Amino acid sequence: MARDYNAMTDDAFRTDVRTFFESEYPEQLRYILRRARWDEMQGWWGQLYKKGWVAPGWPVEWGGMGLNASKMIIFIEEMERHGVARPPDQGITHIGPILMHFGTEEQKKFYLPRALSGEHIWCQGYSEPNSGSDLASLRTSAVPDGDDFVINGQKIWTSLAQDATHCYVLTRTNPDVKKQEGISLFLVDFKTPGISLRPIVNLAGHAEFCQVFYDNVRVPKANLVGALNKGWTVAKALLGFERLAIGSPRRPAYALQRLKMVAQARGLFADQGFLDRYTALKLDIEDLASLYGRFIEQVKRGEQVGPDVSMLKIWSQEAWQRLSELLIETGAEEAVLNGVQNYGSEDTPVEVDVMTTFYMSRPGTIAGGSSEVQRNIMSRYVLGLPV
Ligand SMILES: Cc1cc2nc3c(=O)[nH]c(=O)nc-3n(C[C@H](O)[C@H](O)[C@H](O)COP(=O)(O)OP(=O)(O)OC[C@H]3O[C@@H](n4cnc5c(N)ncnc54)[C@H](O)[C@@H]3O)c2cc1C
Structure with missing residues (x-):
């Protein structure tokens, strides 16, 4: 048991x-x-x-x-x-919860245990070269043909696609209706013929994402998640789980810990000005943890995450960036050198990679929907302000 x-x-x-x-x-x-x-x-x-x-x-x-x-x-x-x-945990944090809500019994029984065991590694095929913030304008098409749909198009920024065995792909299944009403989500096995990848290197020099090309890729109809043309609802629910995962205090808490190490090594806690800034950021992370906890409870009650999760996403990523900026200042001239630097002494080393922490925090206000777009969502769907 x-x-x-x-x-x-x-x-x-x-x-x-x-x-x-x-x-x-x-x-x-x-x-x-x-x-x-x-x-x-x-x-x-x-x-x-x-x-x-x-x-x-x-x-x-x-x-x-x-x-x-x-x-x-x-x-x-x-x-x-x-x-x-x-x-690479998108099977657990993104598509898993979606299949629990929207998947057929067959999909749940087949995909959930394999996501758990690591037999299937998932990535997210949402963004396209001209459809990021305006995701609903996506053009990758899925056309029915016998027992399959045939997918054609191009995705971009697909994180760690090179490690994935499967991708959940948003497609256009009806081009003749309002853009949100002609979208469907498919589960795609990356072994299917017609799929090719091209890695993209990020600011820190790592091949973090890929362009993914779909050329007459045949996907069984049974791999449709939710109803045909109702993929926008599924996609938004998935983004809710993604924003919850992104909003975890994990990475900002890591940056806070590194900031503390470097500041201690530099004797900065004796400086009242520094202490004020450090304390404000520490409280930001405590606020983040309690806000995150509130959303976790909501999910545990079996509820979907609403548009207010945008607040968590904004807060976590912007707090992370504020932290990494103070970390750079605290590390002073060594901080701009790439890689791990010693902020302590030879006898008592304090080794921290300040620059990579800074680099990695930069795209946080873009990935999973930019901060500007999250603010639009908050003003429209949470505060009810006129658009
Ligand atoms: C690290 C990282 C990982 C990613 N991983 C994935 C992934 O695995 N799968 C995937 O599908 N995508 C992924 N993405 C893509 C991500 O979802 C998009 O980059 C994001 O949605 C923004 O879209 P865009 O890049 O096309 O920018 P654009 O939409 O072109 O936006 C450009 C700028 O305009 C602003 N803007 C746009 N529209 C508005 C508006 N209406 N009001 C105010 N400002 C606006 C934006 O805020 C931004 O500053 C990833 C991105 C990053 C950075």
């Missing part, structure tokens, strides 16, 4: 998580700042799977840990504390 983690005391749960990470997580993968690749993370995923810890937020019936908000925050804090990297 699955263990009821929520019945444990917070302290006992924290000790269990900490002990497991400290004893099992590979030392060479601690505190890597770029997106971790599947070949590096596969072994760790296997360990998590054996332990039943791949999906902390999934319900127990689907093999998740079923954590409530406070336990989830502890899990994240301990990952951060030990420098545990995020694996």
